[in-house]
Amino acid sequence: MANRVCVLCGAxxxxxxxxxxxxxxxxxMTCWDKAECHDIWAVLSGYNSHDKTAKDVVDVLNKYNVTDFTKYGGQIEADLKAIVKEVKGTKTAKAKSSKNVATSKEKTDEVVKENIKDKKIVNSDLKTNIGA
Structure with a gap:
């Protein structure tokens, strides 16, 4: 007969x-039944005390291939879902911004090329004003 209950998953x-x-x-093992539960609890505690990041939490979840949070239930389930959503949102935002935002040098180069093409500036202007 089992004499303990895991504080994370209830097993x-x-x-x-x-x-x-x-x-x-x-x-x-006085509190957790397996390393997975111990490590998730530890990283969540660190996250809640601002010692760990959302990415740290997701890294631990990925280490144990944890995708179903219903076994944890309650607030832990809600926290894990929110953290994963936060990390996914950050990755999506970074991917969009890196694809759509040109550097200031790229923008300047583009403007100079268009002005040269439109004959608004000539090569002598570049050498004098920009140092090309």
Whole structure:
């Protein structure tokens, strides 16, 4: 019969830190049934205390291939969903901005090329004014 309940996922498990059968097991097993739950709890605690980033949380979830948060339930499930959404939103925003925003040098080069093409400036202007 299981004598403990994991504080993260609610799974029932056996662990006795004073019993010979469990002497080689990590002491964190007093609260969590497996490393996955321990590591997720640790990174979430770090995130909530501003020691870890949302990306750190997602990295741990990816390490254990965790995509279904319903087994954690309640506030933990809601927090994990929000964090994953935040990281996905950041990646999407970065991808869009890197594709659509030219650097100021690229913009300047484009304007100069158009002005040369339209004969608004000539090569002598470039050498005198820009140092080309």
């Amino acid at each position: 029932k498990y056996d662990y006795c830190p004073n019993c010979d059968a469990d002497k080689g097991k990590p002491i964190w």
